[in-house]
Amino acid sequence: MGEYDWLFYKFEKKETHSGGMLPPVQAYFRGESCISGAQIYLPYRAYMESGVIDPEPHFHRDEEYLAFVGHDLRNAFTSFDAEIEMWLGEDPDNMEKIIITKPVMIRVPQFYWHGPVEIKRLGKPLFFQPVLFNSRYHAIKKRGDSSGKTYFETIVEGITPCKLDDSDVCTFCGKCNEAHTGS
Amino acid sequence: MSRYDHLIHEFEKQYNYWGDFMPPYQAYFRGHDCMPDSNLYASYRCYMKEAFIDIWPNFHSEEEYLCFTGYDMVDPWGSFDAEIEFWIGKELDKLEKHIITEPTIVRIPPYTWHCPLEYKRVTKPVYLQVLSMRGKFGAFFQRTDADAKIYIEYVGSKGHKSCSLDASKQCTFCGKCFKGALPSDSPKTATEAAERYKK
Numbered sequence A: 001m002g003e004y005d006w007l008f009y010k011f012e013k014k015e016t017h018s019g020g021m022l023p024p025v026q027a028y029f030r031g032e033s034c035i036s037g038a039q040i041y042l043p044y045r046a047y048m049e050s051g052v053i054d055p056e057p058h059f060h061r062d063e064e065y066l067a068f069v070g071h072d073l074r075n076a077f078t079s080f081d082a083e084i085e086m087w088l089g090e091d092p093d094n095m096e097k098i099i100i101t102k103p104v105m106i107r108v109p110q111f112y113w114h115g116p117v118e119i120k121r122l123g124k125p126l127f128f129q130p131v132l133f134n135s136r137y138h139a140i141k142k143r144g145d146s147s148g149k150t151y152f153e154t155i156v157e158g159i160t161p162c163k164l165d166d167s168d169v170c171t172f173c174g175k176c177n178e179a180h181t182g183s
Numbered sequence B: 001m002s003r004y005d006h007l008i009h010e011f012e013k014q015y016n017y018w019g020d021f022m023p024p025y026q027a028y029f030r031g032h033d034c035m036p037d038s039n040l041y042a043s044y045r046c047y048m049k050e051a052f053i054d055i056w057p058n059f060h061s062e063e064e065y066l067c068f069t070g071y072d073m074v075d076p077w078g079s080f081d082a083e084i085e086f087w088i089g090k091e092l093d094k095l096e097k098h099i100i101t102e103p104t105i106v107r108i109p110p111y112t113w114h115c116p117l118e119y120k121r122v123t124k125p126v127y128l129q130v131l132s133m134r135g136k137f138g139a140f141f142q143r144t145d146a147d148a149k150i151y152i153e154y155v156g157s158k159g160h161k162s163c164s165l166d167a168s169k170q171c172t173f174c175g176k177c178f179k180g181a182l183p184s185d186s187p188k189t190a191t192e193a194a195e196r197y198k199k
Helices: B192-193
Strands: A009-012 A025-030 A041-044 A050-052 A064-070 A082-089 A097-099 A104-108 A115-122 A124-133 A137-145 A150-156 B006-010 B025-030 B041-044 B052-055 B065-070 B082-089 B096-100 B102-106 B113-122 B126-132 B138-144 B148-156
Touching: A025 B065, A064 A082, A064 A115, A064 B025, A064 B041, A082 A104, A082 A124, A104 B096, A115 A124, B065 B082, B065 B113, B082 B102, B082 B192, B113 B192
Parallel strands: none
Antiparallel strands: A009 B102, A025 A041, A041 A124, A050 A115, A064 A104, A064 A124, A082 A097, A082 A115, A104 B006, A137 A150, B025 B041, B041 B126, B052 B113, B065 B102, B065 B126, B082 B096, B082 B113, B138 B148
């Protein structure tokens, strides 16, 4: 045992439940739940099929960076072959469509709405890596109820009730929404 | 043209001259050099062979994460087969050795010494992702001047390190100077480098 063992996290194989969009298991560094004090949240896995990754616009109170590169890091350029549609904006009612056909990094400033993200065409597996500057995942989404009231719902890992078992909390396991993997 | 073009960086092929342990070019998001006001520094490239380039312990004033996985994001475990030696510690003379043989991420808190880092065995290319939460990369090293005075040198990516081969230019970490810049008495292994700091 070393004094600094606690700063090392060996990736565990986490099941994805993505309906085939992701490999059966993925490596995901989920911030504080992996290493005490960690301030970053990011995955290591490739998208294997086209489809909607993130169906709803949302924002974070922290910066996020979205990397879209090829799956094979021996060459992130030649292993990239995809077309992705993504929406971005400061106002959820006035977002702009961005089409990605080359390896890019997108900076999503604090409070900027982003999503949906959709892989329209996938020629090769895609390394889509959202890098969130926070110790755990949270996303804020605009909602309305039947009385016409608008509010902002926050989905927070470890606090929001699980959709399938309200005695448990959300861990972004993906079981409730196979296409939504928590970007 | 989009209102948000300034938030989109198309990766350019950054050519490497470090040696044949790196691919000829890489994708590297170098914070402000790629996008003004950004706060991330992140690499997207592999180490292809055994290598020892991060010789000297250093620290940063912000968090850094070093992630070691296999080269293929389809299977980060199955594409990993390597042994990496890495040293870390709060005190330079009490660095602790860690051997990494499985996909691992390391959190390096601010002001924590880390390195040397040596790729001792690379059977399959290793994806090292450097993640710094600051747009301008900067590292601090312990040095000794000609008068035997010990000081902490700051080496930064913005105006605080000139090119070793052309002082009129800024260092871009291209690696061209790497082999020529090493003194003949440089340590040959990570263990040898770390032990030079022990009292």
